Amino acid sequence: MIQVKELSKFFGKKAVVDNVSVTIETGKITSFIGPNGAGKSTLLSMVSRLLNADTGEVLLDTNDIRRIKSDDFAKRVSILKQSNFMNVRLTIRELVSFGRYPYSKGRLSEEDIKFVDQALDYMNLTDMQDQFLDELSGGQRQRAFIAMVIAQDTDYVLLDEPLNNLDMKHSVQIMKILRKLVDELGKTVIIVLHDINFASVYSDRIVALKDGRVIKEGPTNDIINSDALKQIYDMDIPVQEQNGCRICVYFNSH
Amino acid sequence: MRNSTKIIILAVLALIFVGLYAFYDIKGGFSYAFPRRLIKILAMSVTGVAIAYSTVVFQTITHNRILTPSVMGLDSMYMVVQTFIYFFLGSTSILVMNKYLNFSISIIAMVLFALILYRTLFRADKYPIYFLLLVGMILGTLLGSATTFLQVLIDPNEYLNLQSKMFASFSKVNADLLWIGLAILIVAFIYGFRIMSQLDVMSLGRENAINLGVNYDKLVMNVLVLSSVLIATSTALVGPITFFGLIVANLSYQFLTTYKHSVLILGASLISIIALVGGQFIIEHVFELSTTLSVIINFVGGIYFIYLLLRESRSAG
Numbered sequence: 001m002i003q004v005k006e007l008s009k010f011f012g013k014k015a016v017v018d019n020v021s022v023t024i025e026t027g028k029i030t031s032f033i034g035p036n037g038a039g040k041s042t043l044l045s046m047v048s049r050l051l052n053a054d055t056g057e058v059l060l061d062t063n064d065i066r067r068i069k070s071d072d073f074a075k076r077v078s079i080l081k082q083s084n085f086m087n088v089r090l091t092i093r094e095l096v097s098f099g100r101y102p103y104s105k106g107r108l109s110e111e112d113i114k115f116v117d118q119a120l121d122y123m124n125l126t127d128m129q130d131q132f133l134d135e136l137s138g139g140q141r142q143r144a145f146i147a148m149v150i151a152q153d154t155d156y157v158l159l160d161e162p163l164n165n166l167d168m169k170h171s172v173q174i175m176k177i178l179r180k181l182v183d184e185l186g187k188t189v190i191i192v193l194h195d196i197n198f199a200s201v202y203s204d205r206i207v208a209l210k211d212g213r214v215i216k217e218g219p220t221n222d223i224i225n226s227d228a229l230k231q232i233y234d235m236d237i238p239v240q241e242q243n244g245c246r247i248c249v250y251f252n253s254h
Numbered sequence: 255m256r257n258s259t260k261i262i263i264l265a266v267l268a269l270i271f272v273g274l275y276a277f278y279d280i281k282g283g284f285s286y287a288f289p290r291r292l293i294k295i296l297a298m299s300v301t302g303v304a305i306a307y308s309t310v311v312f313q314t315i316t317h318n319r320i321l322t323p324s325v326m327g328l329d330s331m332y333m334v335v336q337t338f339i340y341f342f343l344g345s346t347s348i349l350v351m352n353k354y355l356n357f358s359i360s361i362i363a364m365v366l367f368a369l370i371l372y373r374t375l376f377r378a379d380k381y382p383i384y385f386l387l388l389v390g391m392i393l394g395t396l397l398g399s400a401t402t403f404l405q406v407l408i409d410p411n412e413y414l415n416l417q418s419k420m421f422a423s424f425s426k427v428n429a430d431l432l433w434i435g436l437a438i439l440i441v442a443f444i445y446g447f448r449i450m451s452q453l454d455v456m457s458l459g460r461e462n463a464i465n466l467g468v469n470y471d472k473l474v475m476n477v478l479v480l481s482s483v484l485i486a487t488s489t490a491l492v493g494p495i496t497f498f499g500l501i502v503a504n505l506s507y508q509f510l511t512t513y514k515h516s517v518l519i520l521g522a523s524l525i526s527i528i529a530l531v532g533g534q535f536i537i538e539h540v541f542e543l544s545t546t547l548s549v550i551i552n553f554v555g556g557i558y559f560i561y562l563l564l565r566e567s568r569s570a571g
Contacts, residue, residue: 086457087457152466
């Protein structure tokens with residue numbers, strides 16, 4: 001279980017994340033939503049140790065994450081950020097093999113190779129595993145990076161806007177895979193999402209942030225309704241039910 | 255061609271040049287010339303490998319392939335320290351007479367300079383590469399002007415003493431420091447074996463490296479110290495050669511298309527030895543010492559540097 005306790009981060013004098021406390025339930029997809037600049041990505045970065053918090057703490061099963069050794073932490077929690085600029089030229093397989101680094105330290109055992117093969121298979125990348133990353137489309141690249149995180153085999157998978165720059169087809173593909181990770185492999189997924197409809201359809205719980213604070217938190221259905229959305233986004237958003245999914249029709253609201 | 259084949263080719267080339275340099279056209283007493291040539295070969299190898307190694311690891315932790323410790327002004331820092339010592343304490347001071355003390359002071363100053371540079375410029379990842387480059391150039395010029403200013407004011411006799419430190423020269427290697435340099439290099443490599451795979455992960459960028467369990471800040475700090483010490487070593491041995499690291503590191507990246515630092519560093523080191531020993535051989539036997547190797551290196555390196563910059567700007571645009 002991940003517990004965020006009274007966490008704050010200041011950039012200059014401005015609190016980007018302001019005294020946030022949240023508990024992440026295991027075996028579920030939790031989405032962080034909220035307007036631009038709400039502190040979603042910053043919060044995710046602090047939970048994954050990419051950024052140090054100014055005050056407060058994050059607990060992973062009662063241990064403060066700052067006290068956990070780097071490689072032990074990397075076996076429990078993985079994070080994928082939006083920008084993945086690299087100086088080196090790698091094939092998909094090489095990248096996915098890096099996911100085993102916390103275990104292998106660069107020397108892949110047979111077990112590591114098995115995990116890499118499985119991750120490639122899971123993301124439908126086996127046929128193209130020897131292609132170079134810079135030859136791929138945005139969707140394929142994103143899949144390769146997610147395969148790396150899957151090979152890392154952590155209980156917690158954190159993703160920062162994984163649907164950025166992806167078309168509808170690839171976005172749905174990725175969200176379905178995340179759903180599978182949770183339902184079949186028992187992982188816990190925390191994801192920052194911009195599109196509330198993806199959050200509504202695919203997540204179990206939603207944490208809504210605004211101005212660095214948690215403004216709403218709960219099971220998806222408690223958040224996806226016009227009253228709650230009004231508080232989060234300052235917009236009147238009608239919610240319609242379609243095949244059991246709640247869809248927010250925000251395109252012409254004000 | 256496989257990378258192991260390429261490494262073997264480089265190793266053979268390096269051996270050929272070392273052999274040529276050691277045995278070609280030995281005049282006078284063999285027992286006189288041969289050990290002297292071996293010392294020079296050793297000095298060139300230590301220098302070359304130190305520069306290659308430090309440049310590759312520096313570029314990995316700063317996530318770029320254009321800036322090197324030398325281009326960012328680390329060489330100039332060495333000259334500043336030397337000039338300050340000569341100006342304020344004179345050439346008879348203990349800091350000049352005792353070469354080891356002098357060497358230690360230079361190392362400390364250069365490590366501090368590198369750490370400050372990193373903290374203010376590279377840490378936040380917020381400046382584009384051209385800005386960093388500009389800052390490096392300005393810093394280099396500032397430090398260069400400061401030293402020139404002091405050199406103008408300095409006593410002419412002191413200046414003559416100082417001058418021998420100012421220009422890179424493989425003909426008069428600082429032999430006293432050679433064994434210390436070799437020892438430093440060996441220690442650096444022993445440490446290097448332990449961090450090789452971490453450096454590989456590092457080339458995926460800061461966020462991916464942390465995700466995969468690399469203790470990022472600690473590794474960056476260690477590597478910065480490592481590369482400044484190595485640059486200090488090579489500068490103390492032969493003097494500043496600004497563009498050399500840039501050439502050998504980038505040739506290695508281009509020739510050996512891999513992310514593995516064990517291969518990249520080995521390749522860059524072999525290319526260094528080929529360039530220095532082979533270059534010096536050609537200078538001595540073809541040009542008959544009418545020019546110096548460092549002049550040619552900086553000429554060729556400067557052109558290569560511009561080429562890399564243009565290529566980078568094209569891929570960025």
